[in-house]
Amino acid sequence: MPAAPTEIRGIGVGSVPAVGTVFILTPSEAAYEHRSTHHTPDEEASVLATAIATTAATIRSETAHSDATAADILEALLMVMEDPELQLMARPHLDVGDDAPTALFKALDGLAQIMGDDEDFLSRVSDLRGIAVRISGWVRGIAAGPGIPQEGTWIIVAEDLTPLETSQFGPSVAGVVTELGGPTSHTAIICRALSLPAVVSARGAMGLSQGESVLVDPEGNRVLVGSSLSNATQALTFHPQSDTPLITVRANIGGLADAEKASKTSARGVGLFRTEVLYLSATKEPTVAEQKASYVEVLRAAPAGKVIIRTIDAGSDKPIPFLRIEDEENPALGMRGFRLHVDHEVFLASQLTAIAQAIDETGRDVGVMAPMVSTIAEVATFAQMCSAAGIRQVGIMIETPAIISVLPDLAGMISFLSIGTNDLSQYLFAADRMHPQLGEFNNPWQPGLLRNVKLIADHAVTLDIPVGVCGESAADPLLAIVFAGLGIGSLSVAPSAVTDVHDALSSVTATQAAEAARVALAAHGPEDAKTLVRALFAETP
Amino acid sequence: MSESMIHSVVVRDPIGLHARPVGQIVKAVKESGLVVTLRTSAGAEALATSALRMLALKVKHGESIDIIVKSEDLEVSRTLAITIEALINEG
Numbered sequence: 232m233p234a235a236p237t238e239i240r241g242i243g244v245g246s247v248p249a250v251g252t253v254f255i256l257t258p259s260e261a262a263y264e265h266r267s268t269h270h271t272p273d274e275e276a277s278v279l280a281t282a283i284a285t286t287a288a289t290i291r292s293e294t295a296h297s298d299a300t301a302a303d304i305l306e307a308l309l310m311v312m313e314d315p316e317l318q319l320m321a322r323p324h325l326d327v328g329d330d331a332p333t334a335l336f337k338a339l340d341g342l343a344q345i346m347g348d349d350e351d352f353l354s355r356v357s358d359l360r361g362i363a364v365r366i367s368g369w370v371r372g373i374a375a376g377p378g379i380p381q382e383g384t385w386i387i388v389a390e391d392l393t394p395l396e397t398s399q400f401g402p403s404v405a406g407v408v409t410e411l412g413g414p415t416s417h418t419a420i421i422c423r424a425l426s427l428p429a430v431v432s433a434r435g436a437m438g439l440s441q442g443e444s445v446l447v448d449p450e451g452n453r454v455l456v457g458s459s460l461s462n463a464t465q466a467l468t469f470h471p472q473s474d475t476p477l478i479t480v481r482a483n484i485g486g487l488a489d490a491e492k493a494s495k496t497s498a499r500g501v502g503l504f505r506t507e508v509l510y511l512s513a514t515k516e517p518t519v520a521e522q523k524a525s526y527v528e529v530l531r532a533a534p535a536g537k538v539i540i541r542t543i544d545a546g547s548d549k550p551i552p553f554l555r556i557e558d559e560e561n562p563a564l565g566m567r568g569f570r571l572h573v574d575h576e577v578f579l580a581s582q583l584t585a586i587a588q589a590i591d592e593t594g595r596d597v598g599v600m601a602p603m604v605s606t607i608a609e610v611a612t613f614a615q616m617c618s619a620a621g622i623r624q625v626g627i628m629i630e631t632p633a634i635i636s637v638l639p640d641l642a643g644m645i646s647f648l649s650i651g652t653n654d655l656s657q658y659l660f661a662a663d664r665m666h667p668q669l670g671e672f673n674n675p676w677q678p679g680l681l682r683n684v685k686l687i688a689d690h691a692v693t694l695d696i697p698v699g700v701c702g703e704s705a706a707d708p709l710l711a712i713v714f715a716g717l718g719i720g721s722l723s724v725a726p727s728a729v730t731d732v733h734d735a736l737s738s739v740t741a742t743q744a745a746e747a748a749r750v751a752l753a754a755h756g757p758e759d760a761k762t763l764v765r766a767l768f769a770e771t772p
Numbered sequence: 773m774s775e776s777m778i779h780s781v782v783v784r785d786p787i788g789l790h791a792r793p794v795g796q797i798v799k800a801v802k803e804s805g806l807v808v809t810l811r812t813s814a815g816a817e818a819l820a821t822s823a824l825r826m827l828a829l830k831v832k833h834g835e836s837i838d839i840i841v842k843s844e845d846l847e848v849s850r851t852l853a854i855t856i857e858a859l860i861n862e863g
Contacts, residue, residue: 303792303795303796304791304792304795306795306796306799307791307792307794307795307796307823308791308795309795310794310795310798310799310823311791311794311795311823311824311827314822314823314824314825315822316822316824316825317824342824342828345828346827346828346830355791514784514861514862550786550787551786552784552785552786555786555833556786
């Protein structure tokens with residue numbers, strides 16, 4: 232009997248499994264190491280110039296088809312790399328006997344030092360180093376670049392992936408496995424966008440061998456060595472028993488295009504309209520009339536049903552061109568969300584006025600909510616601002632632990648609640664959503680999160696107001712059922728996820744959902760929770 | 773006889789003069805074949821053909837910089853300076 236295949240567990244992204252050959256994306260140590268040379272500095276300088284020019288040309292041809300923004304950034308990086316100044320900075324290192332790649336690495340270190348506190352630049356230094364490693368590989372004759380073959384079916388295995396690396400994925404890439412990264416990390420977002428199955432936060436992935444065949448099983452949150460598609464965990468299929476889901480399913484939108492997309496789905500209204508998207512490209516503050524025109528347009532296109540608008544949600548890491556937001560040490564814990572009203576009260580008031588006018592003009596059923604509130608005073612201020620603007624349905628996002636415990640005190644101030652599970656997880660677990668090693672903390676199946684969702688739902692019953700969930704987590708059909716069982720009254724998901732969530736919620740009874748919630752709440756870890764809930768529905772005919 | 777034209781710009785991009793516009797400026801200046809220099813209010817200068825030098829100016833949001841273009845044709849200079857301004861603030 233063959234031994235059971237080696238299994239590596241992680242967090243699955245996507246639901247369709249893939250089998251392919253492991254392609255480990257770690258340039259060999261030889262490309263990174265510092266070396267000296269017996270060539271003259273002039274000879275080595277000429278090698279460096281040729282290596283930079285050749286590698287830049289290769290990267291340009293590899294990324295000719297990536298999206299415009301990614302291509303622009305890459306082009307800027309290549310221009311820095313090709314800048315003769317950089318070669319001048321490398322020269323002193325060549326003069327003391329370093330080989331071309333070593334001098335280039337040291338020149339980049341020097342550059343990073345000059346740029347010091349420039350965060351935008353520093354965030355690109357790892358990409359510049361990535362390009363330098365490819366240049367090094369070219370000089371030293373090592374396959375150092377991604378250099379993913381165009382033929383074949385490859386599963387890319389890496390510690391984590393940079394935008395430079397993901398931008399080079401072609402049709403020969405069938406799946407991705409990363410040792411680090413979480414469900415909302417860069418790698419996961421890109422894989423979702425490319426419809427590539429992935430398992431992230433897969434401890435032990437770097438122990439896989441180049442060239443062996445593996446099964447990427449995102450539904451099972453695992454990678455199986457030497458296994459075939461027939462062993463993949465089947466995505467659950469739900470067979471709707473009615474047209475009416477157990478709880479209301481709405482759509483998340485950011486603007487007109489999303490609203491139009493959402494209106495073609497079975498979404499009953501909009502549960503989260505992220506208004507900051509409207510302002511990202513404005514270089515100066517739009518007038519009330521301009522804002523109103525945008526809201527009218529979106530409200531007219533949005534699917535029938537209630538529409539919940541969230542006021543502007545920005546921060547120093549998520550800047551809006553015309554709102555001055557100081558750089559901060561710790562943007563996630565800084566001036567963001569509703570806290571912006573302190574410095575930008577006039578703008579926020581203009582946004583509320585524009586929304587109120589758009590409600591009058593379209594006659595739509597609209598609620599307006601504030602992002603990231605944590606005190607009773609903030610909620611009172613927001614309620615007053617809405618009332619002054621003539622907005623009647625006022626709500627808040629639940630994203631901070633502090634607001635949960637004071638919910639009973641908000642009676643009479645607000646008429647609905649919406650849970651943002653992404654940020655709520657980040658703040659409950661004190662774990663950065665984008666941190667490559669903290670993916671597990673941000674897993675929405677964490678009992679620590681689910682038990683808080685239950686607490687919020689119970690408070691909502693006492694307050695006698697509706698509560699919804701609008702985080703990424705609600706797009707998981709199984710978790711959607713759990714939320715319904717926890718007493719959540721509506722979910723809001725990306726337009727592309729509406730059908731799956733709607734179908735799942737139309738195929739279960741309230742009793743089944745309550746059982747799913749009971750099982751998930753009792754679990755001791757996110758894996759247990761998901762496995763046990765999954766088992767409840769796996770046999771559904 | 774080529775003359776210098778100076779065009780002052782306030783950087784409105786919240787993250788200042790950063791990698792993406794800098795790359796686009798290098799491209800535009802190289803295509804024009806003209807000599808363009810950026811100068812900060814503190815007097816630091818960088819040739820606009822060097823992405824590195826421009827980034828090292830570390831121009832922040834709200835700072836003013838001079839775009840200095842050398843050309844025989846003032847109209848050509850002005851057009852290029854306005855193109856660069858657009859790249860800085862909209863690119």
